[in-house]
Amino acid sequence: xxxxxxxxxxxxxxxxxxxxxxxxxxxxxxxxxxxxxxxxxxxxxxxxxxxxxxxxxxxxxxxxxxxxxxxxxxxxxxxxxxxxxxxxxxxxxxxxxxxxxxxxxxxxxxxxxxxxxxxxxxxxxxxxxxxxxxxxxxxxxxxxxxxxxxxxxxxxxxxxxxxxxxxxxxxxxxxxxxxxxxxxxxxxxxxxxxxxxxxxxxxxxxxxxxxxxxxxxxxxxxxxxxxxxxxxxxxxxxxxxxxxxxxxxxxxxxxxxxxxxxxxxxxxxxxxxxxxxxxxxxxxxxxxxxxxxxxxxxxxxxxxxxxxxxxxxxxxxxxxxxxxxxxxxxxxxxxxxxxxxxxxxxxxxxxxxxxxxxxxxxxxxxxxxxxxxxxxxxxxxxx
Amino acid sequence: xxxxxxxxxxxxxxxxxxxxxxxxxxxxxxxxxxxxxxxxxxxxxxxxxxxxxxxxxxxxxxxxxxxxxxxxxxxxxxxxxxxxxxxxxxxxxxxxxxxxxxxxxxxxxxxxxxxxxxxxxxxxxxxxxxxxxxxxxxxxxxxxxxxxxxxxxxxxxxxxxxxxxxxxxxxxxxxxxxxxxxxxxxxxxxxxxxxxxxxxxxxxxxxxxxxxxxxxxxxxxxxxxxxxxxxxxxxxxxxxxxxxxxxxxxxxxxxxxxxxxxxxxxxxxxxxxxxxxxxxxxxxxxxxxxxxxxxxxxxxxxxxxx
Numbered sequence: 001x002x003x004x005x006x007x008x009x010x011x012x013x014x015x016x017x018x019x020x021x022x023x024x025x026x027x028x029x030x031x032x033x034x035x036x037x038x039x040x041x042x043x044x045x046x047x048x049x050x051x052x053x054x055x056x057x058x059x060x061x062x063x064x065x066x067x068x069x070x071x072x073x074x075x076x077x078x079x080x081x082x083x084x085x086x087x088x089x090x091x092x093x094x095x096x097x098x099x100x101x102x103x104x105x106x107x108x109x110x111x112x113x114x115x116x117x118x119x120x121x122x123x124x125x126x127x128x129x130x131x132x133x134x135x136x137x138x139x140x141x142x143x144x145x146x147x148x149x150x151x152x153x154x155x156x157x158x159x160x161x162x163x164x165x166x167x168x169x170x171x172x173x174x175x176x177x178x179x180x181x182x183x184x185x186x187x188x189x190x191x192x193x194x195x196x197x198x199x200x201x202x203x204x205x206x207x208x209x210x211x212x213x214x215x216x217x218x219x220x221x222x223x224x225x226x227x228x229x230x231x232x233x234x235x236x237x238x239x240x241x242x243x244x245x246x247x248x249x250x251x252x253x254x255x256x257x258x259x260x261x262x263x264x265x266x267x268x269x270x271x272x273x274x275x276x277x278x279x280x281x282x283x284x285x286x287x288x289x290x291x292x293x294x295x296x297x298x299x300x301x302x303x304x305x306x307x308x309x310x311x312x313x314x315x316x317x318x319x320x321x322x323x324x325x326x327x328x329x330x331x332x333x334x335x336x337x338x339x340x341x342x343x344x345x346x347x348x349x350x351x352x353x354x355x356x357x358x359x360x361x362x363x364x365x366x367x368x369x370x371x372x373x374x375x376x377x378x379x380x381x382x383x
Numbered sequence: 384x385x386x387x388x389x390x391x392x393x394x395x396x397x398x399x400x401x402x403x404x405x406x407x408x409x410x411x412x413x414x415x416x417x418x419x420x421x422x423x424x425x426x427x428x429x430x431x432x433x434x435x436x437x438x439x440x441x442x443x444x445x446x447x448x449x450x451x452x453x454x455x456x457x458x459x460x461x462x463x464x465x466x467x468x469x470x471x472x473x474x475x476x477x478x479x480x481x482x483x484x485x486x487x488x489x490x491x492x493x494x495x496x497x498x499x500x501x502x503x504x505x506x507x508x509x510x511x512x513x514x515x516x517x518x519x520x521x522x523x524x525x526x527x528x529x530x531x532x533x534x535x536x537x538x539x540x541x542x543x544x545x546x547x548x549x550x551x552x553x554x555x556x557x558x559x560x561x562x563x564x565x566x567x568x569x570x571x572x573x574x575x576x577x578x579x580x581x582x583x584x585x586x587x588x589x590x591x592x593x594x595x596x597x598x599x600x601x602x603x604x605x606x607x608x609x610x611x612x613x614x615x616x617x618x619x620x621x622x623x624x625x626x627x628x629x630x631x632x633x634x635x636x637x638x639x640x641x642x643x644x645x646x647x648x649x650x651x652x653x654x655x656x657x658x659x660x661x662x663x664x665x666x667x668x669x670x671x672x673x674x675x676x677x678x679x680x681x682x683x684x685x686x687x688x689x
Contacts, residue, residue, distance in 0.1 A: 001385065001386060001387065001388055001389065001392065001447050001613060001617055002384065002385045002386075002617065003384065003386070003613075003614045003617050003618060004384070004618075005384060006384075009384070074384055262686075265686050269686075274686070277675075277679060280678070280679055280682040280683075280686075281674075281675050281678040281679055281682065282678075283682055283686070284626070284629060284678035284679070284681040284682040284685070285629070285633060285674075285678055287626070287681065287682075287685065288611075288626055288629055288630040288633065288678070288681070291611060291626055291630075292604075292607030292608070292610070292611055292630055293607070295386075295607065295610035295611060295614060296603075296606060296607055296610060298384060298386060298610075299386050299610065301384075302384060302385065302386040302387070306387065316602065316603050316606050316607075319599070319600070319603045320603050320607055323603075366596065369595065369596045369599040369600065370592070370595065370596075370599075372599035372602055372603065373589075373595035373596070373598065373599040374595075376599070376602060377575055377589075377595075377598060377599060377602055378575070378579070379575070379578065379579065379587075379589035379590065379594075379595050379598070380579060380586075380587045380589055380590040381590060382586065382590040382591065382592060
């Protein structure tokens with residue numbers, strides 16, 4: 001059992017930090033203020049990610065065949081920590097490298113791989129995930145958006161909601177129903193839909209979590225060729241389960257929380273307020289939440305690196321990450337409330353917007369508690 | 384970064400689990416009645432005889448294996464002085480008797496394991512001192528599910544040990560974190576067994592989401608606590624040790640409450656052993672000043688002066 005980084009890991013992290021020092025502009029905090037889905041950050045990602053790719057740092061964990069370098073799982077995760085710590089300059093492209101690309105490698109046709117993977121590996125692709133619907137959130141399998149086969153095409157009708165990155169996405173990773181609602185999960189398929197296809201309308205939803213981060217997406221008689229389907233009809237649930245297993249701990253949120261906590265402590269010290277024992281103890285309590293989350297996530301990565309089949313570790317980790325994010329932003333609001341007004345503390349404001357969505361994005365924390373209860377604690381399912 | 388036990392540690396933990404699970408032979412779990420505590424004399428003897436208490440000094444086992452042992456032994460309903468023997472005694476020099484009672488910062492009042500102890504260890508910022516005992520301790524009644532004892536400490540023949548007090552203090556934080564996370568895990572296991580079987584409103588208690596979410600949250604806290612404890616055992620860094628102890632002490636109150644709530648009235652009887660875990664937890668969560676003091680230790684280590 002070894003909780004330390006290897007020299008190779010440290011060298012890789014130093015390389016990523018050097019890159020960030022060189023490439024992040026002096027006004028990066030302003031660009032990153034409103035989150036990975038904002039227009040500012042998305043546009044920045046289209047300049048930043050190609051440079052990352054050129055430096056061999058965008059998809060180093062991918063197979064060489066698809067532009068990667070077959071680097072270890074841990075390096076990919078170190079990259080994620082360093083990127084999220086500064087506010088995620090890859091914007092929504094982190095999804096490409098974390099799970100959309102690997103899903104396409106596993107389930108995509110040769111044509112789909114050839115069409116999409118090189119663009120992702122070059123840092124030029126913006127995707128959105130068309131999962132949630134007005135009537136299908138945590139109960140994702142109840143989705144109603146329909147994809148009806150019509151000759152060599154599918155015709156898609158329906159509505160998605162809370163769709164991150166949709167405003168500037170090139171392609172949607174869309175879940176749709178190819179059969180009746182009575183067929184449940186077995187009638188769900190995935191489509192890779194170009195967002196400029198006629199019949200798609202995107203509307204941004206004003207929110208508390210950044211500019212342009214969440215959207216409604218309407219599909220009205222959207223006709224796509226059958227070659228846009230990922231895998232077979234009925235295989236969608238299997239694919240999405242695989243994708244979500246990667247996504248649940250895909251964002252190392254505790255890293256940004258931990259660094260923002262340091263920022264808060266620095267501010268409190270500057271004000272002479274950190275000598276108060278209650279303040280110090282509460283800061284440490286938030287730190288404990290961050291470090292517990294970190295280790296629970298590391299266990300997931302460690303299991304993945306050792307080839308252990310996915311178990312319940314990711315469900316436990318996801319709940320802990322939510323607690324960590326909230327512990328830090330709540331600490332800030334309790335002891336530095338003035339920092340949440342005006343423009344003076346972009347880091348705390350940016351973290352807050354990311355923290356309040358943690359328990360909802362990528363699946364509600366309560367669904368994870370259901371899974372912990374049933375799969376980890378072996379408790380019976382309710383009637 | 385490698386979060387699995389090495390081969391020797393994995394074997395050590397497997398053999399220990401087999402020993403602890405060997406109920407029919409050893410009677411570690413089944414006792415005649417569920418009094419407030421029951422010192423596990425048979426278990427203690429077997430652990431000592433098999434050399435388990437010396438693991439921390441073995442290069443391929445180390446403090447990680449010793450801490451894992453404390454965590455596992457704490458889960459059985461009998462009480463054994465394991466934490467100090469496994470994580471302190473190997474670093475105190477030769478010929479230190481056990482069981483070992485520990486008092487931190489000259490805290491007043493009754494001391495856990497003092498009636499059984501072969502020695503009392505005193506840890507302060509300035510010194511680590513040992514007093515050999517010969518039946519001087521007076522056993523006292525206590526709410527806590529440990530054998531508790533008192534004695535006139537100033538009359539003892541104290542010997543100052545040639546060890547670094549800060550190092551021993553860190554090891555004691557790790558030991559307490561291991562024991563407390565283990566004790567709570569043991570209590571949780573017993574409650575899980577109950578809510579899987581107990582039926583109300585036509586379905587198992589454990590199938591109600593109100594019950595599931597709280598026990599699942601407890602499990603998340605405990606698994607985080609276990610990993611923090613193992614990291615501290617691996618690094619032996621003061622910052623890691625104080626965080627591990629603070630985290631589990633901080634959550635112990637809420638977890639203990641949940642465990643008793645879901646055990647219902649049965650958990651308030653002496654017919655069920657739940658109290659043996661929760662009243663050990665109540666004692667442990669207050670050790671070394673409790674979570675607030677451990678949090679302050681951590682804050683000092685991470686952020687230094689105010």
